[in-house]
Amino acid sequence: MKNILEINKLSAGYGALRVLHEIDLSLNEGERIGLVGLNGHGKTTLIRAITHMTEWQQGSIKFCGEEIGGIRSFGAGRRTAKLVKMGISVAPQGDAIFPGLTVRQHLNCGAFTKIAWKEKEKRIEMIFDIFPPLKKLENSLVGKLSGGERRMVSIGRMLMVDAKLYLIDEPTNGLAPKIYSSLLKAIWELNLNNSSMIIAEQNINLLSKNVDRVIGIYAGRLRGEVGHVELK
Amino acid sequence: MIDLSLLPYALNLAAIYALMAISISMIWSSIGMLNLAHGATFAVSGYAAWNLSIIFKPIILSIFGKTLIAKLLMGFVLISSAMVAGAMFGLIIYLLAFLPIHDKPNYPVRSLIITLAINIATIQILLFMFGARNKGLPKIFGFGKFEIFxxxxxxxQAGTIISTIIILGLMLSWLKFSRMGIEIRAMMQNPEGAAYSGISRRTTAIPVLMITGALAGVSAALLSQTIFVSPTSGSIPLIKGLTIALLGGLGNVPGAMIGAVLIGFLEAIVGSIQQRYVMFSTFIFIIIVLIIRPRGIGGLLDDTRE
Incomplete structure (x- = not known):
């Protein structure tokens, strides 16, 4: 099975703050990993480190065999756009939406790679099939949508790219159980084909039956697969 | 009772200020740079238009004489040369004040200082090259007046107002409908989200700085129909552009447009009473608006939430 992501001794942080401590993680083609941990223990920073959004990082990150680690960035990631074009697609925490664009324009924003731009209409229809409420809202401004609808738009934008690695950061955060259960159902039903997924989440019960492995993160260190190693 | 004859004067000022304020606002919100070299772009564009008008004026006159075609051609040469010079200067700002530092700590402060340095250095270079004497550009729209109501x-005045409406209309449509326009708007609204969408700030900054530079060029060519070109001729439009961009809510294009119209009218009205109170009243007005609405006029227009 082809290796998609290989992380070795990755440390990362912001300024003097070291958030991640020598993390090792491997992800194969078609695999879904759940990353579970409490607030402030490094789930988001790990996703940000993979996408070059941390101020500094040490160690190695190999994506499909190519070294992408060691890049530091202040503000919006210097090389994040390049990673998206290489095949890493992200639905970040807090959605990172564009409030003044319509749902359709927002989804188009996920298609700024050459191939995705050519296929954008087809993929938008696919996303409307996955999240039917978005179809009616396609000409509405994203800034006027509810939290759940925004999360659908954010994940929809992520799916506009035919990526090799999807990173989703806390998709249920701040949503009512009824709304996030339908959102998660759509995520679990995604046909990954040859892609892989890392999904960060606080609630282990939402992940365990739907991902191949659940890995715990505590104080910036991976604590192995949950079930084998107990989280503090 | 307000004197209606002030209307064209106020709209003329509003048109120039809108071009400057929208540019400053766009640069700030899309690439996080408060471009203090925008005044230098204005002055450089004015000098480029003046230089090219000297070269082309005798050629055009010798071929077409004093006909309408000659006037139109001169207008085209003036505006296009100012736009090209502005866009090129925008590229220089990109190379000096954006590219080397955009991923370094304290980028907004560093870029502010570098663009200020570019502004000062450019004024000195223009003084050295052309001297302190003012230069007059040929009148694109001719002399004379007409009456409406x-x-x-x-x-x-009519030419400036109509040209600005056409240019801003074209630019805003391009921003709204083109792929590059959507990229720039996405970056204006959420730089981090834009990076996650595959939009490179490093690449998109080039058209942003070139287009806003071209807009400064247009405003230089149009304002130079009323005032002279000089090394410091960009300073007042820069200050007005910056304050109007703040009044409109930095990053908000419609807010900047409304702000420009309000300041244009305020200046025209106060100027008709007592010219020396113009700057004073402008800043007092902006301060009052920002105390009441810290997000500026844009905050009133924006019905979406972040």
């Missing part, structure tokens, strides 16, 4: 309008 008994309000006298000078040709240059």
């Amino acid at each position: 008994e309000i006298p309008i000078r040709y240059d």
